[in-house]
Amino acid sequence: MSEDFLETEKKSRLIVLDMMRLYEQFKCEILIEAPGVRTEADMNIVESLLKDRDLIAGTKTNERPKKAKSSLRIQDPVKKAESTKKRKIDEFVPKPLVQKKKLDKPAVVLFGGHDMRTYDNMAFHHASFHTHVIPVFIWSREEQGQWGIRGATEVVLKDAIKNLSDTLHHYDLKLVCRSAKESSKELEQICREAGASAVYFNKEHLPESTERFKAYKNILTSIGVDLMECQSSLLYDPSKLLLSSGFNGGHWGTLMPFLKACQKQLGHPRRPTSREKTETLLNNIKGPSEWPYSEDIEELGIVTIKGRDRWDLPILKRFPMSENYAELNLKKFFSSGFYGYERDRSRADIEMSTSMLSVHLRIGTLSPNVLYYKVEDSDLDYQERKTFSRRLFWRDLSYFHLFYFPSMRNKSIRQHYDETEWVQGAEEKKRFDAWKKGQTGFPLVDAGMRELYTTGWMTQSVRMVCASFLTEFLRVNWVKGAEWFHYTLVDADSAINPMMWQNAGRSGIDQWNFVMSPVAASQDGTGSYTKKWVPELSKLSKPYLHKPWETPAEILFHADVELGVTYPFPIISNLVSERNRSVENVLTMRRNNQQFNDIKGYDLISLPNGDKTVVFTKKEYRINREGNVIKLPSKQSKSSGRGRRGRGRARR
Secondary structure, three states, X not given: OOHXXXXXXXXXXXXHHHHHXXXXXXXXXXXXXXXXXXXXXXXXXXXXXXXXXXXXXOOOOOOOOOOOOOOEEEEOHHHHHHHHHHOOOOOOOOOOOOOHHHHHOOEEEEEOOOOOXXXXXHHHHHHOOOOOEEEEEEEOHHHHOOOOOOOHHHHHHHHHHHHHHHHHHHOOOOOEEEEOOOHHHHHHHHHHHHOOOEEEEEOOOOHHHHHHHHHHHHHHHOOOOEEEEEOOOOOOOHHHOOOOOOEOOOEOOOHHHHHHHHHHHHOOOOOOOOHHHHHHHHHHOOOOOXXXXXXXXXXXXXXXXXXXXXXXXXXXXXXXXXXXXXXXXXXXXXXXXXXXXXXXXXXOOOOOOOOOOHHHHHHXXXXXXXXHHHHHOOOOOHHHHHHHHHXXXXXXXXXXXXXXXXXXXXXXXXXXXXXXXXXXXXXXXXXHHHHHHOOOOOHHHHHHHHHXXXXXXXXXXXXXXXXXXXXXXXXXXXXXXXXXXXXXXXOOOOOHHHHHHHHHOOOOOXXXXXXXXXXXXXXXXXXXXHHHHOHHHOOOOHHHHOOHHHOOHHHHHHOOOOEOOOEOOOOOOOHHHHHHHHHHHHHHHHHOOHHHEOOOOOEEEEOOOOOEEEEOOOHHHOEOOOOOEOOXXXXXXXXXXXXXXXXXXXXX
């Protein structure tokens, strides 16, 4: 409490005293943080409050509170943090969310494509207070839409459903599966069949799911069933956070202002339940005496691949989806890759350079809170784990962007950037098709795109190379790249994916302050990654591997490489001229939209509440009122990109 609050208003002081007495009444220990007690005067205020508290409670005026009985404890936050770090993960003990009389009736717990687990699943835990629990999964392809679960993500979701069903079966529970055109009507039917009094679900934080759960609430309210919203898929609920416009230690909507606002407004993420608690819960939960009808998982209409082209098999081999596999993946990374992450995270040729946990986070076989505290409770100092620690905040940030800009998956957040000229017609098709198939003639890009199509995965650093190549050099609209990634990625996330692509396409909140080279290939220092996915170049040595067009004819001959036959010529002949054309197209668009340009040359965007805010704009795009690029002083120019590496990296 500030000194003004404590001393200038008698009423405020009495409020504090009432709070202190209430704590005492319920045997709660009062803790005063050391930073709040900085001087002797501060300590006098604390002591006088204790004295007044005891006087009001009936202590005689000439008696001082006995220190032995005082519940006041002053603790240094540094020591507190150290003790917290050594402590085991606290158990989160949920309390009933509905009236006690309703607990005697069954509860439906609704699983979705974002929370396929029992461990640290808040909806599942809250539902456990009911006498009987009915786990339910409803699949509606019609409700998925363009940006729902499709393609490679369907493959891993289906595997996760099967494994969740097996887990529940082990505890004499059943996952009731249904397919439907309108999931709200199917949910209503299940509630009627089961006589349920409440439905519990974990918020998905997508525009489509928000509308879907509005329909759920309307239809369930009409039959007297409570719909109870829980939070398990993100660290924070983006709808509960406020960011003021302008520059606040960073531009609006960038990581650091977001991270600080989360901690200030919403506190630290909750600690997850213990695995022991979940095990006890599963052993105690009872299903109904008669289960509602359930469809076979194979009949739900989720992707089924038959015949010779079983493209799902490499995906399933690389990403088996269950809570157990998520835990094994977590342990493996923290025993090997975690300690070298700061050094190796950009390397595609080093095993476990990244955690590959984003797939489990996407489907929900892993709780973000578990991962967060696994990092926080590690023995690495903050500087040694800083980058990895921020990955989950990047993930939450993407959902914050989507909450504010629900159309960001196919429309520019910087609306005027939709007027940018991109390559068109037959040339666009030629370039985009070559990029999708890994036939661009640029080996690192081709390696990444082939790995993606085969396994549904590539590391974040290679994703950035491929995205930058499509937008900056091939000059293909970022929306097409976002659509392809959404279909082919196993961890396709309709918040993270468009955030990354918007920033790569320069139209997002935090446009990339760099261009990823398609030929420098620092992501493949040994060359083993490119050789694995572009085997026709496997005999080329490192100096020539990523630039085969510069390789002497004799070396190509001995490596069995014939450009244009065994491996394509580069899809574009001049990287510099293509990049210059890309920059000029952005400048032309900005000159035609001076109303979105502030006096310093930064872009302005409109927030949903009507406010305008400045957003980071790369210096080569900053223009004055005459449309000329602003020339920064040399000193400022050198420092303008400081601290801006790694934009949009929400993957792990």
